[in-house]
Amino acid sequence: MATAPLAPPTPVARSARERSGAWPLADRIAYWACWATGIGLALLTLAIVVFMLVKGLSFLHPALLFESPSADIKQSATGGFLDPILGTLLVTAIGIAIAAPLGVAIAVWLVEYGRPAALARAVESSVEIVGGAPSIVLAIFGLGIFAQGFLAFLSQRAANGSVYGRSFFAAGIVMALLALPLIVGSTREALQALSPRLREGSFALGKTRATTIRHVLLPSVRPGIATGAVLGMGRIIGDTAIIKILLGGLRVETVGGVPVLGLLRGTGSTLTTYVYEFSPAGEGNAPQKAYFAAFVLLLMVLALNGVVTWLTLRQPGGELPRKRWMDLWRLSAWTR
Amino acid sequence: MRAPRLLIASLLVAAALVAPASAFGKRLIIDGSTSMLPLVQKLASAYAKSTGKPAPKVGGGQSAVGINDAAAGRVDIGDASRDPIRGVDPKGLVFTKVARDGVCVITNSSNPLPNLSQELIEGIFTGAIRDWSRVPGATATGPIDLFDRDAASGTQDAFQQIFLGESLKISPSATPESSEGLEVSSVGSDPSAIGFTSFAATINGGVHTVSLGGVPCTLRNAKSGQYAGVRNFWFVTKGVPKGEARKFIEWVVKPGNKTVRSIVSSEWIAIH
Amino acid sequence: MDRDSLTYDRQAARPARGGRRAALRDRRVEIVLGAAAFAVLAIIVAMLVTVFARAWPSFSHNGLAWFGPGGDVDAQLRAMQQLQPLPGHSVYWFRAWPLIWGTLLTTGLAVALALVIAVLAAVFLTEFAPAPVKRVVDPAVRLLAGVPSVVYGLIGILAIAPFVNSHLISQHRKESVTYVVQLNGADLTTATLILMVMILPILVAITADALESVPPAWREGSLALGVNRWRTIWRVSLRAARPAIIAATILGTARALGEAVMLAMVSGGRGFAANPLDGLTFFFEPVRPLAATILQNSEGLSNQPVMHTMYAIGAVLLVSAAMLSLTGWAVRRRLGRYGIQT
Numbered sequence: 001m002a003t004a005p006l007a008p009p010t011p012v013a014r015s016a017r018e019r020s021g022a023w024p025l026a027d028r029i030a031y032w033a034c035w036a037t038g039i040g041l042a043l044l045t046l047a048i049v050v051f052m053l054v055k056g057l058s059f060l061h062p063a064l065l066f067e068s069p070s071a072d073i074k075q076s077a078t079g080g081f082l083d084p085i086l087g088t089l090l091v092t093a094i095g096i097a098i099a100a101p102l103g104v105a106i107a108v109w110l111v112e113y114g115r116p117a118a119l120a121r122a123v124e125s126s127v128e129i130v131g132g133a134p135s136i137v138l139a140i141f142g143l144g145i146f147a148q149g150f151l152a153f154l155s156q157r158a159a160n161g162s163v164y165g166r167s168f169f170a171a172g173i174v175m176a177l178l179a180l181p182l183i184v185g186s187t188r189e190a191l192q193a194l195s196p197r198l199r200e201g202s203f204a205l206g207k208t209r210a211t212t213i214r215h216v217l218l219p220s221v222r223p224g225i226a227t228g229a230v231l232g233m234g235r236i237i238g239d240t241a242i243i244k245i246l247l248g249g250l251r252v253e254t255v256g257g258v259p260v261l262g263l264l265r266g267t268g269s270t271l272t273t274y275v276y277e278f279s280p281a282g283e284g285n286a287p288q289k290a291y292f293a294a295f296v297l298l299l300m301v302l303a304l305n306g307v308v309t310w311l312t313l314r315q316p317g318g319e320l321p322r323k324r325w326m327d328l329w330r331l332s333a334w335t336r
Numbered sequence: 337m338r339a340p341r342l343l344i345a346s347l348l349v350a351a352a353l354v355a356p357a358s359a360f361g362k363r364l365i366i367d368g369s370t371s372m373l374p375l376v377q378k379l380a381s382a383y384a385k386s387t388g389k390p391a392p393k394v395g396g397g398q399s400a401v402g403i404n405d406a407a408a409g410r411v412d413i414g415d416a417s418r419d420p421i422r423g424v425d426p427k428g429l430v431f432t433k434v435a436r437d438g439v440c441v442i443t444n445s446s447n448p449l450p451n452l453s454q455e456l457i458e459g460i461f462t463g464a465i466r467d468w469s470r471v472p473g474a475t476a477t478g479p480i481d482l483f484d485r486d487a488a489s490g491t492q493d494a495f496q497q498i499f500l501g502e503s504l505k506i507s508p509s510a511t512p513e514s515s516e517g518l519e520v521s522s523v524g525s526d527p528s529a530i531g532f533t534s535f536a537a538t539i540n541g542g543v544h545t546v547s548l549g550g551v552p553c554t555l556r557n558a559k560s561g562q563y564a565g566v567r568n569f570w571f572v573t574k575g576v577p578k579g580e581a582r583k584f585i586e587w588v589v590k591p592g593n594k595t596v597r598s599i600v601s602s603e604w605i606a607i608h
Numbered sequence: 609m610d611r612d613s614l615t616y617d618r619q620a621a622r623p624a625r626g627g628r629r630a631a632l633r634d635r636r637v638e639i640v641l642g643a644a645a646f647a648v649l650a651i652i653v654a655m656l657v658t659v660f661a662r663a664w665p666s667f668s669h670n671g672l673a674w675f676g677p678g679g680d681v682d683a684q685l686r687a688m689q690q691l692q693p694l695p696g697h698s699v700y701w702f703r704a705w706p707l708i709w710g711t712l713l714t715t716g717l718a719v720a721l722a723l724v725i726a727v728l729a730a731v732f733l734t735e736f737a738p739a740p741v742k743r744v745v746d747p748a749v750r751l752l753a754g755v756p757s758v759v760y761g762l763i764g765i766l767a768i769a770p771f772v773n774s775h776l777i778s779q780h781r782k783e784s785v786t787y788v789v790q791l792n793g794a795d796l797t798t799a800t801l802i803l804m805v806m807i808l809p810i811l812v813a814i815t816a817d818a819l820e821s822v823p824p825a826w827r828e829g830s831l832a833l834g835v836n837r838w839r840t841i842w843r844v845s846l847r848a849a850r851p852a853i854i855a856a857t858i859l860g861t862a863r864a865l866g867e868a869v870m871l872a873m874v875s876g877g878r879g880f881a882a883n884p885l886d887g888l889t890f891f892f893e894p895v896r897p898l899a900a901t902i903l904q905n906s907e908g909l910s911n912q913p914v915m916h917t918m919y920a921i922g923a924v925l926l927v928s929a930a931m932l933s934l935t936g937w938a939v940r941r942r943l944g945r946y947g948i949q950t
Contacts, residue, residue, distance in 0.1 A: 134866025
């Protein structure tokens, strides 16, 4: 496929008829409408970012990033963001840690094996259903499940014995459900885009399918898996409904004495619920805090966007084929 | 095949850790009134500090949720910011009084109503009076924007009980808000708004508190009894409090407890 | 499953090296992976079964009238929360029409507006924007997609709603409906506007991509015949991109349907069926869509009737999302014969 790239076409001066000034009125209106929309959207984005920055900075001092929220009445002047930031990181980590292996396993099974066919179709459809389900429905489902007695080890019990049902575990597991379709989709695309010669060569050398998957295919689709994981992270970070319902509280509180498990069984908050709580919709009434936390959240999402772009452009062979970028985009645009 | 063995071993270790952890995982769980939330959160951390036990977990949801959860055994203690209502509350509940709280009528800062009489309050909140022109002393003009609280709110029921009595009901066209914070911010951003909220929520400013029958709504007046709009805060338990719940409640209502008294007196009315 | 792996199956069933142990290991891996897939399938099916099973009591007490109008939704929810049935009805009595109507209104209007603006913006990005402008506007639109819904809700409730209240709603308008409902800034207009901004990036991205995938020969042919650029786009490119636009619309609608947080913060709190016959006031009346209702009642789920009702609403949302996917797939298949595949 190596041909010298064609010389770019020399620009030709537009004739009088082609200049937009000469078009019929209706077409000219459409032309200007397009321009207005494009510039308008860019200005809108700028306005949102600047608005958050200005409102948030009025409350800012960097120490806030390292203080914990306080239970004061005067919420507008006290407390920091440390716990919500920790909460966001923890929930994202749990979610991806569960979703990534499962997602890759499912994708590999769907592409490489996929027998019986009915099971494969059922798995595909169910993953798509979860991808399209609103996160609030997943959240109330989680609340019902984790309040059952046999899952008490995932959260804590009240002194009278009933299961609380809300913890980092609970939120993390439901978040994994949220990120799963993205990882499955992205990995599947990457696997299907691999040249068949890769597999042929490996089989010709006498390797089993399992070895081929482990040593040949998976390393080749690492960028695809990474992209799916980052898209999943983006969706997890931006979600509020699941956290609000499945992670009660504000400060990170551990349960029982065991170091890591106690934290996972405990409760806390994330940046998204922090913003919700301190906005007028929640219990607190400190909009400045909400703005600044929202700004930090925005920065996180920006960073993730940058990572996704960098990852997708790093494909072997240069630019990602447009179709794949579009499909990934489509995947990431599902309900947040 | 070392990998599966390692996996099984680590799972066993995790299970072994989790089992005893369940034994320590019990702590008090409290939820209910959003008006009581700041108070009970402070009491919970003070309790943890003074007794070394894990701090009770405090949530919101409004009074009706607290009462229902306590009755169903889902939480240990429910917070209720209104008196028990016979026929509505589930049977078998025990209400323990914790503190008292002032309820203020609030208007937007651009509309500093100096005073409201009992008749005017009844008229405005039942919807009989719908325009600011019929309210003496109001600088706002046009229709009155009425804000009340959600169905599950204890503050709503308390306001009803104290200010409107048994027979009158708040106008159904009022906009319901589901928390104190939302009520204050809605009234604070709408020039023709009027609503009601707990005294403690007005400390941050942003709204104007209206005097009732000539008596300003301040903590001092509420404590002295001059201001009539005062309601009770209750801890609700299913039956007589037992075990951990009993220890916490007894710690809170103990007569000589200086820590509790200073916490409550800061923005509420101590009764012990 | 791609066709190639069928051939590989036969070839790889007996690995050249390693003999039976290798074949067994292969089989084991397949079983493990299949088990993982089956486990996830089981969890998802369990979720669907749980949601529908818990939704059933609410539907069985109300029948099909669950979807219809009748009474004040807020009063019905209040009756459930206090376990005090309204006179003449069971405690499960619920008529979700105001909520459904609110959902249809906000979603429908938002998608319709977003479609128009997105097509214009996509055309701008692919056709009319000079390269430096495109380099700025493209990331800007992608950034909009990444803003979490709670941030939109925050801006809506603290900036847009007061603006609408003080500048767009006149006192006269408030007076005209004061006996029925209050108008403040949290209403249909604010909710629809913000929802529109939320689904714009999806529509813009997919449409822009589809426009770029139109075979250059089609465009060049049209231009060569003397048609100006706008008409070429309108008649040729956009038409060819129809399947993609439909797909984008379905995606946008699914997102709008499931949006709970932003709408709960902004859309007005009262389950009120906005009446189009009210004229312009219609746009300023409060609404409460289905997903926002679940969120607002999420803390009271320990109450049985409330729980069943909320699960019922969740079931309706799930079925709508599934039907949307199905519709999208069917429409794309029909239109896909002549247009650009997404």
